[in-house]
Amino acid sequence: EIVMTQSPATLSVSPGERATLSCRASQSVSSNLAWYQRKPGQAPRLLIYGASTRATGIPARFSGSGSGTEFTLTISSLQSEDFAVYYCQQYNNWPLTFGGGTKVEIK
Amino acid sequence: QVQLQESGPGLVKPSGTLSLTCAVSGGSISNSNWWSWVRQPPGKGLEWIGEIYHSGDTNYNPSLKSRVTISVDKSKNQFSLKLNSVTAADTALYYCASRTAEFDYWGQGTLVTVSS
Numbered sequence: 001e002i003v004m005t006q007s008p009a010t011l012s013v014s015p016g017e018r019a020t021l022s023c024r025a026s027q028s029v030s031s032n033l034a035w036y037q038r039k040p041g042q043a044p045r046l047l048i049y050g051a052s053t054r055a056t057g058i059p060a061r062f063s064g065s066g067s068g069t070e071f072t073l074t075i076s077s078l079q080s081e082d083f084a085v086y087y088c089q090q091y092n093n094w095p096l097t098f099g100g101g102t103k104v105e106i107k
Numbered sequence: 108q109v110q111l112q113e114s115g116p117g118l119v120k121p122s123g124t125l126s127l128t129c130a131v132s133g134g135s136i137s138n139s140n141w142w143s144w145v146r147q148p149p150g151k152g153l154e155w156i157g158e159i160y161h162s163g164d165t166n167y168n169p170s171l172k173s174r175v176t177i178s179v180d181k182s183k184n185q186f187s188l189k190l191n192s193v194t195a196a197d198t199a200l201y202y203c204a205s206r207t208a209e210f211d212y213w214g215q216g217t218l219v220t221v222s223s
Contacts, residue, residue: 001169034209043202043213044153050209087153091208095168096143098153 002026002090006099012107019075021102023088028068032092035064035073038101039084047086048073078104109134111203111214119197119221125190129203129214136179137161141206142186144177146199147216154199158206159186193221 003026013019023033031051036044046055048064051071061076075082083106088099115127129142136142143158157167159177167175171190179186190197198221203214 032208036210043215044204044210045213046209046211055209055211089153089210091206094166095170096155098155100152 001095002029002093002097004088004090004097004099006086006088006102008102009100010103010105012105013078014107015080016077017107019078019082019104021073021075021086021104023066023071023073023099025069025071025090029090029092031067032090033064033066033071034089034091035062036087036089037082037084038087044087075104109140109205109212111205111212113201113203113214113217115217115219117218117220119193119219120223121194121221123191123193123221125188125193125197125201125219125221127188127201127203127217127219128185129187130183130185131205132184136181136184136186139207140211141166142177142179143204143206143210144188145202145204145210145213147202148196148199156188156190195221197221 005024007022033051035048038044052064063074065072085101085103087101110132112130119125141158144156159165176189200216202216204210205212
């Protein structure tokens with residue numbers, strides 16, 4: 001099983017600032033990596049797939065990078081609606097696995 | 108746009124069987140998607156349970172494989188999850204989701220509590 005490790009667990013950021021979230025895979029997942037946003041009471045929302053491709057309707061302030069074992073999600077200028085929990089997930093190998101999440105909170 | 112809706116009992120007794128159904132609308136379950144179940148225990152992360160293709164092919168998480176069955180009903184455009192021999196550790200928010208590779212669409216989730 002590929003273990004996905006996200007850091008930090010919590011990120012405190014002021015609105016308008018940049019947020020950088022990290023995700024590390026225990027072995028290479030190539031570019032088969034997605035990022036999701038989850039808000040309380042809502043289903044996860046696909047943000048990024050293929051490590052760097054924004055999903056339909058996702059604002060340009062969200063960007064993904066990386067390949068192999070190291071990945072980054074960057075939110076260039078945090079808006080109020082961006083405070084949420086973010087998960088990475090690999091779909092290179094079964095079983096599909098998720099990271100433990102990074103909570104982005106208001107500083 | 109595909110929409111998914113979970114349904115099923117919110118309370119299951121220990122050692123019993125958890126049964127959930129996911130209704131698919133806005134698209135056919137016979138398209139080129141895998142139909143998955145994902146859960147999130149309280150205070151924990153997301154765990155993939157398993158998935159099914161319309162052909163009936165399945166993939167399961169080895170950690171749950173001995174207790175899980177996922178099936179598809181093409182006539183009703185829905186798929187189902189059965190998890191047997193449940194314990195309190197199976198208490199979680201259960202989501203159905205669809206994917207081509209990444210998870211494109213998710214249901215709203217349904218909370219299932221295992222308790223006597």
